Amino acid sequence: MSGPRLLASAIVLTALVAALPAAPAAAQVRPRFVIPPGREGIASRMMGLGLATAGCRTGDVAIEEARIVATYACGAQRVEVALVHRDVAGVARTTERFGIVAEGAPAPLLDALAARVRREEGGFEWIAPTPGWDGAPPDIAPVDPQPTMELPAPIASRYAEGLDLYRAGRHAEALALFTELASEHPRGGVLGMLVATLASTRPSAERVEALARAADRSPDDPLAQFLAGVAAHYYAHESGRDRWEKERYYETALRYLVRARPAYDFEARLFIYLAVSHFRLGHQDEAEVAIERAVELGGDDPDAFYCRAEIFQRRDVARSIADLERYLEMTRRLVAEGGVVAASKQERVRRMLEHLRAVQRGEERGDEIFDPVGEGPVALRFGQDRARFALGALACGLVVLVATKIGARRRARP
Amino acid sequence: VSPAEEGLGSAQALVAMLLLGASLVALPRALARGRSAFGKDTRAIVIAAALAALVLRCLVAPHEIATVFIGYRWTEQCWYLHPIPAYGAGAAALYHALFALLPFDHASILWVNALLGALAVPLAASLASRLSRDPKTGAVAAVLVAILPIFVRNDASDANNVPLIAWMLGGLVLLEEHLDRARAASRPRPGESGDVAAPPRGTRSHGSAGSAGGADRGERTPLALGTALLALAACSRPEAPIVVAAAAAAVVLASRPVREPRALAVAALCALVLVVPHALHVARAIGELEDRDSLPGLRLGLVPQIPFLLVARNAVLDPTLFPIGVAGLAALALWKRGAGRMRWMWLPLLVAVVAYLPDLDRANVARVHVPAALFATLLAARGATLLWSLEPRAAMRAAAAGAVLISIAPSAIQLFRPTNEATEESVIREAERSLGAEHGYTLVRTAFADRPEDDRHTHEHFPDYLFRPPAGGARVVSVTDFASAPDFSRPVYFYWGMRCHARFRHEGTRAPGGENLQPHCARMRERFLFHPVFERTVPNRGDVWIDYYGDAPSLTLGLYRIAPRAEPPSPRPPTAR
Numbered sequence: 006m007s008g009p010r011l012l013a014s015a016i017v018l019t020a021l022v023a024a025l026p027a028a029p030a031a032a033q034v035r036p037r038f039v040i041p042p043g044r045e046g047i048a049s050r051m052m053g054l055g056l057a058t059a060g061c062r063t064g065d066v067a068i069e070e071a072r073i074v075a076t077y078a079c080g081a082q083r084v085e086v087a088l089v090h091r092d093v094a095g096v097a098r099t100t101e102r103f104g105i106v107a108e109g110a111p112a113p114l115l116d117a118l119a120a121r122v123r124r125e126e127g128g129f130e131w132i133a134p135t136p137g138w139d140g141a142p143p144d145i146a147p148v149d150p151q152p153t154m155e156l157p158a159p160i161a162s163r164y165a166e167g168l169d170l171y172r173a174g175r176h177a178e179a180l181a182l183f184t185e186l187a188s189e190h191p192r193g194g195v196l197g198m199l200v201a202t203l204a205s206t207r208p209s210a211e212r213v214e215a216l217a218r219a220a221d222r223s224p225d226d227p228l229a230q231f232l233a234g235v236a237a238h239y240y241a242h243e244s245g246r247d248r249w250e251k252e253r254y255y256e257t258a259l260r261y262l263v264r265a266r267p268a269y270d271f272e273a274r275l276f277i278y279l280a281v282s283h284f285r286l287g288h289q290d291e292a293e294v295a296i297e298r299a300v301e302l303g304g305d306d307p308d309a310f311y312c313r314a315e316i317f318q319r320r321d322v323a324r325s326i327a328d329l330e331r332y333l334e335m336t337r338r339l340v341a342e343g344g345v346v347a348a349s350k351q352e353r354v355r356r357m358l359e360h361l362r363a364v365q366r367g368e369e370r371g372d373e374i375f376d377p378v379g380e381g382p383v384a385l386r387f388g389q390d391r392a393r394f395a396l397g398a399l400a401c402g403l404v405v406l407v408a409t410k411i412g413a414r415r416r417a418r419p
Numbered sequence: 420v421s422p423a424e425e426g427l428g429s430a431q432a433l434v435a436m437l438l439l440g441a442s443l444v445a446l447p448r449a450l451a452r453g454r455s456a457f458g459k460d461t462r463a464i465v466i467a468a469a470l471a472a473l474v475l476r477c478l479v480a481p482h483e484i485a486t487v488f489i490g491y492r493w494t495e496q497c498w499y500l501h502p503i504p505a506y507g508a509g510a511a512a513l514y515h516a517l518f519a520l521l522p523f524d525h526a527s528i529l530w531v532n533a534l535l536g537a538l539a540v541p542l543a544a545s546l547a548s549r550l551s552r553d554p555k556t557g558a559v560a561a562v563l564v565a566i567l568p569i570f571v572r573n574d575a576s577d578a579n580n581v582p583l584i585a586w587m588l589g590g591l592v593l594l595e596e597h598l599d600r601a602r603a604a605s606r607p608r609p610g611e612s613g614d615v616a617a618p619p620r621g622t623r624s625h626g627s628a629g630s631a632g633g634a635d636r637g638e639r640t641p642l643a644l645g646t647a648l649l650a651l652a653a654c655s656r657p658e659a660p661i662v663v664a665a666a667a668a669a670v671v672l673a674s675r676p677v678r679e680p681r682a683l684a685v686a687a688l689c690a691l692v693l694v695v696p697h698a699l700h701v702a703r704a705i706g707e708l709e710d711r712d713s714l715p716g717l718r719l720g721l722v723p724q725i726p727f728l729l730v731a732r733n734a735v736l737d738p739t740l741f742p743i744g745v746a747g748l749a750a751l752a753l754w755k756r757g758a759g760r761m762r763w764m765w766l767p768l769l770v771a772v773v774a775y776l777p778d779l780d781r782a783n784v785a786r787v788h789v790p791a792a793l794f795a796t797l798l799a800a801r802g803a804t805l806l807w808s809l810e811p812r813a814a815m816r817a818a819a820a821g822a823v824l825i826s827i828a829p830s831a832i833q834l835f836r837p838t839n840e841a842t843e844e845s846v847i848r849e850a851e852r853s854l855g856a857e858h859g860y861t862l863v864r865t866a867f868a869d870r871p872e873d874d875r876h877t878h879e880h881f882p883d884y885l886f887r888p889p890a891g892g893a894r895v896v897s898v899t900d901f902a903s904a905p906d907f908s909r910p911v912y913f914y915w916g917m918r919c920h921a922r923f924r925h926e927g928t929r930a931p932g933g934e935n936l937q938p939h940c941a942r943m944r945e946r947f948l949f950h951p952v953f954e955r956t957v958p959n960r961g962d963v964w965i966d967y968y969g970d971a972p973s974l975t976l977g978l979y980r981i982a983p984r985a986e987p988p989s990p991r992p993p994t995a996r
Binding site (some may be wrong): 062167176224248249250259260264266267283285286287288289290291294391392395396397398399400401403405406409413416 | 423436437439440441442443444445488497499500502515516517518520521604605638644647858859887888891892896900903904906908909919
């Protein structure tokens, strides 16, 4: 084999080796388009929630990552119908934006459904999945159904209205309501609800930039600073694609949260985000001071303990384990009282707990479990691990060296 | 960053990693090739020159950021690699991989460059010897590359063209080896006739060294490895693809008649494919720079100015950057027919000057024209040996050598002039030492955000990584951020550096009088109490490379612990610190 061929083989081989660790991630088929947050209303209308469609009664309507699924009772028959992106293969009907997937559904139901979808779909846009999105719902704060203090009557009724919107998944509307409410009355858990709804909208980089610009324009408005800080924090946590981007956004979060602190020094959530942003930037001492203040102010907020567990994971693993156990206990109670807690987060906390117990027993190394870097849309990602990159280069060098030696030996043969 | 751009970045990183791996084999091979390029006497000169280069770059020359503070940002970009820096992934990938072993500090990059710069000396010598077929030319090239101030300063700096030059020279040496082997393999055996160039005097060609001319037929390892090195070099800076391509073309033209053109075409195609992600990346970066009006030179109006700029903005023709005696020797080599194959070096020399015209100012000409200076030096080495052979009188030879050596002095004086940027580096290091043991504090330093809208060209890069975790215990913030919500719950320090006295001015604008104190630093002074941790009054070196500073004879810099001011600001001027 000649030199170039050997080199080409070596390059291909090394590329394959380098790609191997990423293969499982690449195997997960990510949809090209997903349903944006806050589309519950339009989904219910398209599926005819609470209505009869061609003689079939609509049952549940659920939004998944890339489809809207509804069940219909057509006499004794139960059928499941899903709305997917119109480019998905195997659909029974298509509209301008959707394809209808249905097995065994009567044709009149499909026709009626298609007609209704065509009427409603004008206000719907598919979006590309956020880089790093693993399909799990955002890491939202647990929501207590009760305000943390007695609110004046008109505020309390709007709070309840906002909570209903939040529970119905109408996050954009809830956010607008809680933002308005917080500007008048930030105490009593209103800021906590504002955070929960803001996190549920999964702020994009553009949204963070817009909020930051708004905050810069109104340096005396603590609410604008708070919103920009929280949005930057959630963007870093949920969507930061590498350590650099995460650090950049945690720095941004700190910038605005620090500005909001004098006005909102009663709010545990502010100290939670300050603490976690500090911790993820390596400021251990500042993080510890801030999280203790958060626990002091918000002892009934499970997230305060969750975040304290993160901050002490390397300094005091036993304390971290105790805090995670407390988090689980508190969220169980909260759910029993009608609160909203992301089930995926509870499941994750259980896994974290197992991991930390294994670390405590000395069976595992302490990994980055609270704020991992997303895999992103490209399977092969470098730049996050210098050692891996250097080893990759050394492996390439070794392959090239072996290839040249083999080539030289073959040429030397008589 | 769109998924497409992310994919492009990953492709660049992957290509750079593969090529970096190949370079680990290719570069030693290129160096080994040098062994057969010299006789005993000339080899000793080359080894001595390489050792002198090592000493000059590692022990004598000051290790300094030569990019007017941009090296601080460059270090951070190389540490993370993603997103790929605007320059490309080649050199960044090298530093990134080495950061697995070396500390996160720009000093790491300066040391790597110093070593790579010394490594370039035998490679340049080998190339000159092979192309000129004269080992003496190679030896002279080794000496010149080792000692000329323009190379010494560049190699002891953060310049990202240092790895580029080492890889390019290695690639050219291997390309020449392939061409030499192919030619030797096609040399007619006894009884045959053909048009074949003679092997270099006092050296061995692979054909003559082998047992038979045909033994090397099909040996394409040097070509493959050379292609990898050239592609890696091409991915190291935006303009590198055309400079490297011109250099490779010059070597091919110098080695005519070319045997096995098909293999050469395949290699060129492979290199092209490998450079495609870099080219796309550069095109995008150029678009972004144009959007920000940061690339004013890239316009059609530049074309008529090219002849003027080739003279006015050309480090090779500037006696304060490149010795006029060496430039004269290069001109002699081009003028005299005896230059032979070396004359083709004019091609990369010209391309390497023209390529930088769209983005060239006084601040970077001494750095970005180093590749051009290198090709001029190779020509000059040939010019020197020609002069030696033309002039038999020892006195005249000594006079010529003396004149060349004397002509080095102006460039040594200019290139190693003390600068305010170097002073800034020493003050930053002192601050680092002063705060080394401290944890949980805030370090306030100036940043781009502190500058007004009409002042976006003053480089505010700062080595935050020396103070932030994991290296230090600071939270580093800008003046604007700190002043908007001063937090004194933990110690707060303010770094008063050179940038407090710097504001970019276009060339030809008059320097402001006095200290040129910037408003954001003045505001800090007015608003807070300053307790010096250390304070240094340093001479103001003025605008050596870039127009930033005022005309005050000295400036006071330092690190201050700051505290809230309980009283109205003192009317004392800032100089009274």
